[in-house]
Amino acid sequence: MPRVDPSTPEGARAALTTMWTIRRFEEALEDLYSRGLLHGTNHLSIGQEAVAVGVCGALEEGDLITSTHRGHGHCLAHGADPMRMMAELLGRVDGYCRGRGGSMHIADVDAGNLGANGIVAGSMTIAAGAALSMRMQGRDAVVVCFFGDGAANEGSFHEALNLAGVWGLPVLFLCENNQYGMSMSQDSSTAGGSVAARGAAYGIEGRRIDGNDLDAVHAAAAEAVAGVRAGGGPALLEAVTYRYRGHSKSDRNLYRTLDEIESWRNERDPVDRFEAAAVASGRLTAEDVDAVRAEARDLLRDAVQRAVRSPEPTVDDLDGAAYAGRSTAAVA
């Protein structure tokens, strides 16, 4: 039974809360960055919330995910504490990685998030291995492997889908197609033009879905996960969505038009759409929506306040930290 069922009032409320939490989280990062409190770079998922929330909501306790450089949404949707994520981004000891990993490398293993990855497609082979592991241990878990449209052109994509295919591994490959890999449009980088269609090359039926429709994402993911869990082998979904912000801090948005961005934001925003759908279907009232928004805002405000109070790691924290066992330093 999935953790969040948006067709129910409680589920709809939970899903909307998480979508707003993600959006507010990303906005809080922008704010911290502009105030010079955040270093490094980060990749925001504003506009893509329905994919993370729809998919992770369709999972069960014990299911695993692997995430990407644009992973804050996946992480939150899979149950992470915003305070600990924020602490990680601020480089503090209460961060999920004790401040060692930062935005691109948040792992929340207790919740089943095996980790974001700074390497495009880097987590795809790891996801296949985790899926094999679940099967060899007789665990019923499904692994969801998030990846971008750009990642689908890496050799790792191919090797992962092929191995998952021949070994029938319980993994759902979830392409979050926000239509650009940094500056390259999917058309200019992807022969054939479709990630979903590539599934056929591996005997996997790929499906393209509207990634900005939370209900649709949830339904498609739930169906795919059920098939995978039932032993049907890997599945592939391509959720079409859009990122409003630049790829990262260095992006001048020269490769797309403002009109394009505006039209997605104004006409297809996943949060707006879900609020409207949930109210129209009677799952939520307008008051519920207001309450959820306020809740997310307060949650984030609190998370930031607590995160900034977390101490910075000290250099001793590095001693022996590269190894779980006997470290280099111990002998050399």
Add this chain to the structure above:
Amino acid sequence: MPRVDPSTPEGARAALTTMWTIRRFEEALEDLYSRGLLHGTNHLSIGQEAVAVGVCGALEEGDLITSTHRGHGHCLAHGADPMRMMAELLGRVDGYCRGRGGSMHIADVDAGNLGANGIVAGSMTIAAGAALSMRMQGRDAVVVCFFGDGAANEGSFHEALNLAGVWGLPVLFLCENNQYGMSMSQDSSTAGGSVAARGAAYGIEGRRIDGNDLDAVHAAAAEAVAGVRAGGGPALLEAVTYRYRGHSKSDRNLYRTLDEIESWRNERDPVDRFEAAAVASGRLTAEDVDAVRAEARDLLRDAVQRAVRSPEPTVDDLDGAAYAGRSTAAVA
């Protein structure tokens, strides 16, 4: 106009001569090896002659090929001198690589063979680059990239087909599907079960053909090459064939049955089939066939005799040889 047209008597004779040259070449290697005169390992293409000869015959002057670890056939079919190949395998200075490369690394650049490659799928990305190069130089040439069924599971396959697809590069990807990648059957290693079908993932129409029917291979290759040359972008052919010998010297043939080998050898041998077809269609007489066989035998005998007389390289030959320009040794 292709270099060899097997539908004509002259073309049929030329094609048969090359097929026999390849087979005799491989047999000569077995003989040298069993007499302790050949070191290292080698990968024989006995049984696969129709692919190399059919495809290379369909090319024009100036067209390029890239080859694999099982490349003797490609090399001969693309115009190499058996004496210089043999000298290479014997590690002599008259070898194509001055004895430095051996069986897996014969390049005959003057004839347009950019080289065999010891890395499975290693030449696939190189072929794409060569194709780009031809186009940027305004040359009309087509590049044929030979690769095995096993190679189709490497990430390089994916990246090569994708790039060739998006950039519309003039390359024919020619999968020589001998049904095994060392010990792994295509079924057990290849999700989806077909290399040709993978073309669709890149917007390329792949075709599976009978790789033991020289006329069919030639026709399909000629058509594909013409399309590529006309600017149609990359093409993909999967020629189904079979290797009679073990993968290499260490092979105990535990992964297949003797029956399977025998049935291919007895019922589908490409040389037998072409001889029968050519005689039946009146392109060759039985006497022609005998003459061709004798010619190939004599050619190889002569090649071996001359190759063994070629001197071994001396150590000076290594000085500065790793660099075309100023070498490390010159400064350090």
Add this chain to the structure above:
Amino acid sequence: MAEVMSTSRAINAAMRVAMAEDPRVFLAGEDIGVYGGAFGVTDGLLGEFGAERVRDTPISEDIIVGMAVGAAITGMRPVIEMQFSDFVVNAMDPLVNQAAKLHFMYGGNVTVPMVLRLPGGGGTGAAEQHSQSLEAWFAHVPGLKVVAPSTPQDAHDLLLASINDPDPVVLVEHKLLYKAEGPVEVRGSLAEVDAAFAGTVPRRTGGDLTIVSYSRGCAVALDAAEALAADGVEATVLDLRSLRPLDLGPVIASVTATGRLLVTHEAPGPVGVGAEVVAGVVGSEAFDHLLVPPVRVTGRDNPMPYAPGLERATIPQVEDVVAAARRLMAEDD
């Protein structure tokens, strides 16, 4: 003639010179076109030379480098950018098994004139997978050449020399140097720069101590030398510039004079370039002139962490070099 410009502009100018002169030269990499590259190094070149010669690629590092090999052996002169040097891990086959070996392995029948630009190093908060200094690997591989400029002028010249080189060259670029400025004489043509010049050069001279580095390490070394000078310790600072081949002659000569050797670089110490410098020097005639054991000041032996304090602790700082140099001076005078 020389004008002040940043390292990234100096590299950009070198690409412009080479492309204007030689139609065989082309660029390829991820987001190098309209985006101008993750660090803006190729900015403007798409407009000037068009999409055939400034090629945005899919996110496919293996074929970016493999494609370059195929183009190079058939007459082109590709100049390739890895968006971050860390991603070259996805292209080690075309680089090491192909580019480095084909000329030798094919008996001299092909040459592989390609340049691989690798923006590397830490200090930007990009963490473990976007901050590595991997040059030791390439310096270990016969068939490759490896250069690592520390000044805008050298970045300009070494890129031109690399493009002119018949062999595959890895250009180690440090991300923190991109914005560093200096006087640059923009060359008029490829031929103006001779590859043979890429040897070790002094950046400062002093008789007490020899400090060797390359890439961004030179700035650290120079700052340390200034701090030491305030104490009356005069160091020679040598910039290797080329890591393969490695030009140890000037290092040996300097150590013979000073008797003290300190090598610093950002990459971790074990089996790093510093080990080669030390081993090369002690294996030479300078051995007899060494007064104290040579010392290495290298990156901490852990992946590059994200938190600013940890990152700083992982990268050798001026004070680390100064402290090590002081210990060297204190020993065994």
Add this chain to the structure above:
Amino acid sequence: MAEVMSTSRAINAAMRVAMAEDPRVFLAGEDIGVYGGAFGVTDGLLGEFGAERVRDTPISEDIIVGMAVGAAITGMRPVIEMQFSDFVVNAMDPLVNQAAKLHFMYGGNVTVPMVLRLPGGGGTGAAEQHSQSLEAWFAHVPGLKVVAPSTPQDAHDLLLASINDPDPVVLVEHKLLYKAEGPVEVRGSLAEVDAAFAGTVPRRTGGDLTIVSYSRGCAVALDAAEALAADGVEATVLDLRSLRPLDLGPVIASVTATGRLLVTHEAPGPVGVGAEVVAGVVGSEAFDHLLVPPVRVTGRDNPMPYAPGLERATIPQVEDVVAAARRLMAEDD
């Protein structure tokens, strides 16, 4: 208890012990099942443990290693074979950016207990792309451990210790050692072998000279030492066994006594493991005891050629080590 067996049998026996004891241990690689691996090392294990635990993979090195990382961080203990070490170039991302970094980068929340077996080295006529010794790369990477056995017993024990290790371990196997025989005590369980033992050990002792090597280089070094002994020169031969961490204590102690250091390995010299050994020793208290400059006898600095004479010339031979040792003895007595 000990029986004489080849290195490949000793490795095979270690896999059997580990798999029988620990259900988390499984094998994966190309043609390791019915074929028994390109070098027969996994022969028989498929029959014994079945296809779920002895997994033939497609020819896809990136995912062989990446899959192992994913399995390791979720509770399994994969033991992976690269068919030839040269193909690890296709798997450098999962090895270096993932396996080596995840434990650190994720703040200790995961461990990566995997073993990567790398059959490497030349001498088989397999030429440039099937003969490399790439261990210097891995020894440079924090987060990896690297061991390189020279005897069948060590191959057995180090594999067991590696499987028992919570960190990713690269096991450097030399193809020419597979058939080399020696006495092996097959262990009864994983726990019998303590990872901490993997330090440097003497294979021979002598007071005139310290020769350091690892993997197949130890056999060359020992033969050279015997030849030198015939001349009255007694060498200590030290086997490093572990390249990361590197246990230089015994090397430093020995050099302090002998005053002469020779390091030999098959990999090319520049930025190789030998450089680290030399730099580590001269950076230690042994510095003051060195009578002559340390010397490295390494692979020739070119790709491994095919022709037997050229291949031989590229790999350090016993006579090369002997000649270098004689020069060392002749200097500065």
